[in-house]
Amino acid sequence: MSFSARDFRDCLGQFTTGVAVVTTRAQDGAKAGITINSFASVSLDPALVLFSVDHRAATHALFTGDAKRFCINILSQSQKQVSELFSAPGQDGWDKVAYEDDSLGMPRLKGSVAALTCERHALHEGGDHSIIVGHVQELVMGETGAPLLYYGGRYRTLGD
Numbered sequence: 001m002s003f004s005a006r007d008f009r010d011c012l013g014q015f016t017t018g019v020a021v022v023t024t025r026a027q028d029g030a031k032a033g034i035t036i037n038s039f040a041s042v043s044l045d046p047a048l049v050l051f052s053v054d055h056r057a058a059t060h061a062l063f064t065g066d067a068k069r070f071c072i073n074i075l076s077q078s079q080k081q082v083s084e085l086f087s088a089p090g091q092d093g094w095d096k097v098a099y100e101d102d103s104l105g106m107p108r109l110k111g112s113v114a115a116l117t118c119e120r121h122a123l124h125e126g127g128d129h130s131i132i133v134g135h136v137q138e139l140v141m142g143e144t145g146a147p148l149l150y151y152g153g154r155y156r157t158l159g160d
Ligand SMILES: Cc1cc2nc3c(=O)[nH]c(=O)nc-3n(C[C@H](O)[C@H](O)[C@H](O)COP(=O)(O)O)c2cc1C
Pocket: 019, 034, 035, 036, 037, 038, 039, 051, 052, 053, 054, 056, 057, 058, 059, 083, 086, 087, 088, 089, 090, 091, 150
């Protein structure tokens, strides 16, 4: 390989993404969430999407184990703090965010630009991440249409 780990990260950072928080509820009712930008659409019919979770993430065992249902909350530009809350190691930001239960009982974050309620469809290994494929069960479209973006290792907002 002719590139370093830093080069690889920098190169991936040239791909602009949105930011989402995937939320779930463990079998004992405890809420969990993780900030991700690995969200991607997979299939239109059936409606499938994916995200990947680092093996080292605190929520990895949950998302690859008991958490067979989850909600992918696509963040708006006014939810940068929400992204920070769910990407800070070991932090539980649930007392600082507004949410409601979706149709599968998963916590859906209020103020998101869109939310996709999913049932886990498949699980694949992807190096140091696990790839989780979700079958979309419910969609909610928000009102703002102004997403939070991530590019070059920094949060951004849409220009014209
Ligand atoms: C913009 C952004 C995107 C991220 N995308 C992912 C991702 O796709 N998958 C992942 O496992 N971690 C991702 N992370 C990192 C996790 O949010 C974070 O490492 C993790 O929640 C750390 O805390 P934990 O170990 O307590 O879970 C991302 C972080 C940020 C700020």
